[in-house]
Amino acid sequence: MKKTFFIILTTFLFAAIQAQDDIYPAAPQKGTFYITNATIHVGNGAVINNGTIKITDGKIVQVGTNISASGDAIDAKGKQVYPGLILSETDLGLKEIANAVRGSNDYQELGEWNPNIQSAVAYNTDSKIINTLKANGILLANVAPTGSLVAGTSSVMQLDAWNWEEALYKRDAGVVFYMPSLVSRRNRFAFAAQQQPQPDPVKEGLDKIEEVKKFFREAKAYADGADHKETNLKFESLRPLFEKKEKLFIHADVVKQLLIAVDFVKDFGIDVVIVGGAESWQIANLLKQNNISVILSREFRLPETEDEDVDQPFKTPYMLKQAGVLFALNDDHDESRYRNLAFNAGQAVAYGLSKEDALRAITLDAAKILGIDDRAGSIEEGKDANIVVCEGDILDMRSSIIDAAFIQGRKVSLENKQTQLYHRYMTKYGLK
Amino acid sequence: MDTLGNPLTWTATFIKANEPTDSAKRKFPLRLGKVTYPFGAYGWDSLPHQHDLLIKNATVWTNEKEGILSNTDVLVKNGKIARIGKDLSDASATVIDGSGQYLSPGIIDEHSHIAAFSINEGAQSVTSEVRIGDNLNPEDINIYRQLSGGVTSSHILHGSANTIGGQTQLIKLRWGVNDEELKFKGADPFIKFALGENVKRTAANQGNTRYPDTRMGVEEVQMDAFARASDYQKKMKEAEQNNKKKGGDAQMSVRRDLKLEALVEIMNGKRFITCHSYVQSEITELMRVAEKFGFKVNTFTHILEGYKVADKMKAHGANASTFSDWWAYKLEVQDAIAYNPAIMVKEGLNVCINSDDAEQARRLNQEAAKSVKYGGLTEDEAFKMVTLNPAKALHVDDRVGSIKVGKDADLVLWSDNPLSVYAKANKTIVDGVVYFDRDKDKELRKQITMERNRLIQKMLAEGRNNPATVTPSRPSLQLVLHCEDYEHKDGLVETDDMSEINSQNQ
Structure with missing residues (x-):
């Protein structure tokens, strides 16, 4: 193991830099190695002090304090060890230069009825964003199309791969639906055309939602039917929802929208995940009753209205926890490009959540929501060895320095375009 | 929620619909809210x-x-x-x-757009005559929100749509006072400049039709403005000297030009520049223009490629004010790196971390901390980037x-x-x-x-x-401004357009 690391290091030092072409995905892990003397944050709330993790052929085979290590061992004395962090909904690999360079973007298709659009096939493993996430401990991501109504189907990717097929961790995790805004406000350019009567945005939104329900009813009838003369790809792609093999990810923030999300559970008997969920704390009990989980898009956001509590977004996770709602914390910040996921969780700790519960929201509970908790999300026997070794507390930017990361036991490179440019200019100034 | 803000659960069973009551019989007292x-x-x-x-x-x-x-x-x-x-x-x-x-x-935020009714005077690329101080909004809730994150002073900047933008206003976050009382009294006057994509209006949906459209044009706009300002200053001096002479020529008069007057102040070290900037070519270019006209660029703000020309900035004597970890949100920030502040500090520059964002401003302390992680600054060096260093860059370190x-x-x-x-x-x-x-x-x-x-x-x-x-109620819109042309909003009812608010109020 140490030898491999040395080779990676020397390759880096002597290779041409800046284009990240010399950062290689790691080869499959064979044989057994150990991480020893670690403070292991399991991901399910438990912490094991001075523990050892035994990893064989990419899987965690043993975790505990009474494991004798032999052969390859990584000494994690004084370090904190975590499950790989999970970005629970993102346009990573679909959007390179944010909204600015059209040619670099593949995240939103034309039209409103696109459940059959699949993010996986457009996922760019050579995106320069991806390696900056690994460097911060994010090892899995649910990559989803964005859209104006029914946006498409997401897939979970692992972040160290040569191509999208290799990157696939779970194909088709869920269908993404952007609920129309039900906030009453005038059309942005209404003042230019005040003579004409203005459409009511709430009524328009509700009408649109009725169309979506109709679309789902037809798809359900189609799914229930025995055979079809013609294949309907859009209906086919909703079938896994009715079979509970996938979930419906509904982008919704305000209570009115969230109540409609509850209708989807009741009307179609499907699993629903709320994405956004700014006002989810107001009806947390109702969400719990209907088994609806929530992905909070970002902790670092302003309150929704002027009179809302100034720290409402920070304390929402704790309120959901209190109500027993299954939730994940996410980072969809377009300017820092998703790498602050762990700090979103740290912010929730300052406002009530426990550290291990905050960790859960970016590991095990995210895995549960995405339906990959049989393989990922915690450091437990039988799961993939998706593991992060950190100098200190991963949730606090003061100490969140990642030493090593493993995906399916493979030690992945933490170098990225930014570290390369850093070394380049430290060299220029003779600072080293 | 009850009146104390505690959540409560209740259920109701439908029995029958209310009969319409005779409204004339019921009178409710007129109660006014507190001021x-x-x-x-x-x-x-x-x-x-x-x-x-x-x-x-x-x-x-x-x-x-x-x-x-x-x-x-x-x-x-x-x-x-x-x-x-x-x-x-x-x-x-x-x-x-x-x-x-x-x-x-x-905490002192070197780059903020809160507490103002408007940010960009966008018709021309040189608008040095306009003043943020004339349109402060002391009722902006973001003042209170930033206080909750430990911010005490914010430098309210004109936007970045113009090569030479408007005059800025340093304020103290005295929540509740009026616009005049917000101002940080006695502070040196500053002005906003900008370079690159925003000035070229790259993000404009309809395509740009305003000069300049390239970084070449941006340099020319600066050269032209300061050439005009130099001529104006010369004429003013000539007129002054002429008018002092006794029994000489008739009185000379030069029409006062507020735009050029602000530029003359810059050339004479009486007004200071904070310049929105990203890539290394434009940073160097502006320093050379400034040197040609005998002044310094006080601060490069945002400055995400500052690490590439930190030595040149040091030689020129500029301060740097940047983001901790923003990148890849437009083409000109592709090479932005989170190690930028650390490299610039190690090269001996006075470095600040700014927000340009009402949300991020609430936790600039955390933004500073990221330079401990990226580049290994000490905690002392990191915390100064949001306190003492911006005070120095703004010339108020004798006060705060x-x-x-x-x-x-x-x-x-x-x-x-x-x-x-x-x-x-x-x-x-x-x-x-x-x-x-x-x-x-x-x-x-x-x-x-x-x-x-x-x-x-x-x-x-x-x-x-x-x-x-x-009439059905409608949530009032909340004005949130940024210097960039791209949209960036958090709340449900946010807008960056005052006219939208006006139209809604009609």
Whole structure:
């Protein structure tokens, strides 16, 4: 193991830099190695002090304090060890230069009825964003199309791969639906055309939602039917929802929208995940009753209205926890490009959540929501060895320095375009 | 929610619909709301007063050579820091128990767009005559929100749509006062410049039709503006000298030009530039133009490629103010790296971390902490990037930026190490006045809940009395401005367009 690391290091030092072409995905892990003397944050709330993790052929085979290590061992004395962090909904690999360079973007298709659009096939493993996430401990991501109504189907990717097929961790995790805004406000350019009567945005939104329900009813009838003369790809792609093999990810923030999300559970008997969920704390009990989980898009956001509590977004996770709602914390910040996921969780700790519960929201509970908790999300026997070794507390930017990361036991490179440019200019100034 | 803001659960069973009542019989008394300062959420019943304060037994981050002092007291008298030491006492001062807490100087945001009604005067690329100070909005809720994150001063900048933008305004976050009283009195005047994509209006949906459209054109706009300003100054001087002569030629007069006057101030070191900038070519280019006309660029703000030309900036004498970890949100920030602040600090520049964002400004302490992670700055170096360093860049380090006897009492009492994600500002003090207090905040929330309920009841009553007069309510829009052309919004009812607010109010 140490030898491999040395080779990676020397390759880096002597290779041409800046284009990240010399950062290689790691080869499959064979044989057994150990991480020893670690403070292991399991991901399910438990912490094991001075523990050892035994990893064989990419899987965690043993975790505990009474494991004798032999052969390859990584000494994690004084370090904190975590499950790989999970970005629970993102346009990573679909959007390179944010909204600015059209040619670099593949995240939103034309039209409103696109459940059959699949993010996986457009996922760019050579995106320069991806390696900056690994460097911060994010090892899995649910990559989803964005859209104006029914946006498409997401897939979970692992972040160290040569191509999208290799990157696939779970194909088709869920269908993404952007609920129309039900906030009453005038059309942005209404003042230019005040003579004409203005459409009511709430009524328009509700009408649109009725169309979506109709679309789902037809798809359900189609799914229930025995055979079809013609294949309907859009209906086919909703079938896994009715079979509970996938979930419906509904982008919704305000209570009115969230109540409609509850209708989807009741009307179609499907699993629903709320994405956004700014006002989810107001009806947390109702969400719990209907088994609806929530992905909070970002902790670092302003309150929704002027009179809302100034720290409402920070304390929402704790309120959901209190109500027993299954939730994940996410980072969809377009300017820092998703790498602050762990700090979103740290912010929730300052406002009530426990550290291990905050960790859960970016590991095990995210895995549960995405339906990959049989393989990922915690450091437990039988799961993939998706593991992060950190100098200190991963949730606090003061100490969140990642030493090593493993995906399916493979030690992945933490170098990225930014570290390369850093070394380049430290060299220029003779600072080293 | 009950009136105290506690969640409660209730169920109701439908029995029968209400019969319409005879509205004429029921009269509801007209009750008016209280006037608060400002008149909106989190307004005060009366403005908080300046008291002498004695903060006891805190861990004090001084930003001075004394460094971090444990179990130390700080005495505030008449809005100034009067004494720092152990076991201080003062009969007239209100005692604040700081034990287990951290006292630091207030955070200073070098680049902000809060508390203003508009940001970009976008018709021309040179608008040095306009002043942010003329359109401050002291009722912006973001003032209060930033106090809750330990910010005490913000530099309100014109936007970045123009090569030469408007004159800026440094303010102190005195929540509740009027626009004039917000201003940081006696501070040097600054002006906003900008370079690159925003000036070229790259993001404009309809394509750009305004000169300049390239970085070549941007340089020419600067050259032309300062050439005109030089000629103007010469003419003004000639006229002055001529008019002093006795019995000489007839009086000469030159038409006063406010645009060029501001540029003349820059050339004479009486007004200072903070320039929105990203890529290395444009940074160097502006320094050369400045040198040609005999002045310095005071600050490069955003400056995400500053690490590429840190040596040149150092030689020129510029300050740097940047983001901690923003990148890849447009083409010109592809090479932005989170190690930028650390490299620039190591090269000897005075480096600040700015927000340009009402949300991020609430946790600039965390943004500073990221340079410990990226590039290994010490905690001391990191925290100065949001306190003392911006004070230096803004020429107010004799007044704010550190805890030193004689300086303004702009202080924050934190629950934890101020660089930690777990740190909350418990109290934020400006000029010795406690403008944010986490306990007081709870009271204000209760008041907001009660006021909301009062208004709802009033509307319901009104609706019962006179259904025809009640129109469906619509949430008021909230103005949030950024210097960039791209959209970036958080809340449900945010807009960056004042005209939209006006149209809604009609």
